[in-house]
Amino acid sequence: MIRYILECMAFQLLFLIVYDLFLKRETFFQWNRAYLIGTFVLSLLLPWIKIEAFKTTVSSEYFIYPEYLWGMDMSEGVVVAPENYPSFDLSASETIFYGGMLIAALLFAYKLFQINRLKRHGEICYFKDFTRVLVRNSNIAFSFFRSIFLGDQVLEKEHQSIIQHELVHIEQRHTWDLLFFESMRILGWFNPLVYVYQNRVSELHEFIADAKVAKTHKAEQYQLLLSQVFQTQHISFINQFFKTSLVKKRIVMLQKSKSKKVWRLKYLLIIPIILGMLVYTSCENDMAPTVSNNVMIVDDISTMSESDNNKLYDVLKELSDRGEYWEFLLKDQDSKIHYRKSTNGSYIKFDGKEDVVYGTMVIEGPTVGDVSGKDVNGEVQIRIKDKNSVKYVLAKDGSVSSIEIGGPDKILTNELNRIVEFLPKKIPGKQMGDNFAIPIKVQEH
Secondary structure (H helix, E strand, O other): OHHHHHHHHHHHHHHHHHHHHHHOOOOOHHHHHHHHHHHHHHHHHHHHOOOHHHOOOOOHHHOOOOHHHHOOOOOOOOOOOOOOOOOOOOOHHHHHHHHHHHHHHHHHHHHHHHHHHHHHHOEEEEOOOOEEEEEOOOOOEEEEOOEEEEEOOOOHHHHHHHHHHHHHHHHOOHHHHHHHHHHHHHHOOOOHHHHHHHHHHHHHHHHHHHHHHHOOOOHHHHHHHHHOOOOOOOOOOOEEOOOHHHHHHHHHHHHOOOOOHHHHHHHHHHHHHHHHHHHHHHHHHHOOOEEEOOEEEOOOHHHOOHHHHHHHHHHHHHHHHOOOOOEEEEEOOOOEEEEEEOOOOOEEEOOOOOOOEOEEEEEEOOOOOOOOOEEEOOOOEEEOOOOOEEEEEEOOOOOEEEEEEEOOOHHHHHHHHHHHHOOOOOOOOOOOOOOEEOOOOOOOO
């Protein structure tokens, strides 16, 4: 998830740089609106798109993410919640993430409450294309969906121009654009680029409405109206007529000559950028896994690719050849395998590799399929939770012997002994190491 978020933000930043450098000053307002909304949606989708033709192998050194970004805990302890009660354990990062979402959602709800309060206390008049809400003791002017809010202190002679401006917002459904980014602000409250996108789209809405109204009204009078100082509402998803931070930009854009159609070719810049992003996302599948601080992170230990296995072997072989004590951790979301320097002559054999790694393996977690390497001469231990334990030795012929069972519950201990005695012969080297946990669920009848 962290990698996905970082890639989305990187793509959004690149799209915004292109917009600010090449497109922002053009008068292709509708094109720019489509560009901003389209590239934001693309930034969310591109990390998931993999094109076979673009796949290549890239060294992991170019794609290293710091260990702390993965949210992987290096501790080896296991905490098991009681089975009869739901578990709501959250990590510190998850608590911050969901807490931020909750605060953002509450702020959004408060803004909706503000609008609803203005409507309840205002004087409402219904027209064919819109609803006008006259707000007492105010000089605000903004629209939200099909409602146009006007303060009773706004001069009546200016109402027509303002209403025509706000009708453009209503006809083109600009409120939906802003609400889309508002929802993205809740989900991605930590991402500053969402706020930049919403700000750019809000500017375009005003440019679009101004350009249309200026066709039927004298531009000079309209600019004079904009230059006046009015009260504003600090709500991010409404189309405000009087927003002092935008007035100067709107006047400049009204005075600007229309951009030549040939400059629409600038939008073609997005093609090589998207292709580059697709090459990047497609080659990720074949990248070597992240290896740092003697830790290797993979998607699934039991289904590691050949390249992942080769990478693991190379790292372990190098550590083994040093002759000094070493430890290495291989892990995925649910399982871990600890590799350590051998103290009893045990070695690990990898399929297709002639040289061995002198070390032992300790498997933790639910992984039960084939794992990388075979711990030769190793002893398998199975620890069962709730203070009951089983220990046995797996001989080279696959038979189980030297069974030791402990625990306070005599009935459960006897049953465990019966189960282990009936275990079929195993294939040595498939599940191996010093420690291996098997979950056992006890049901009462």
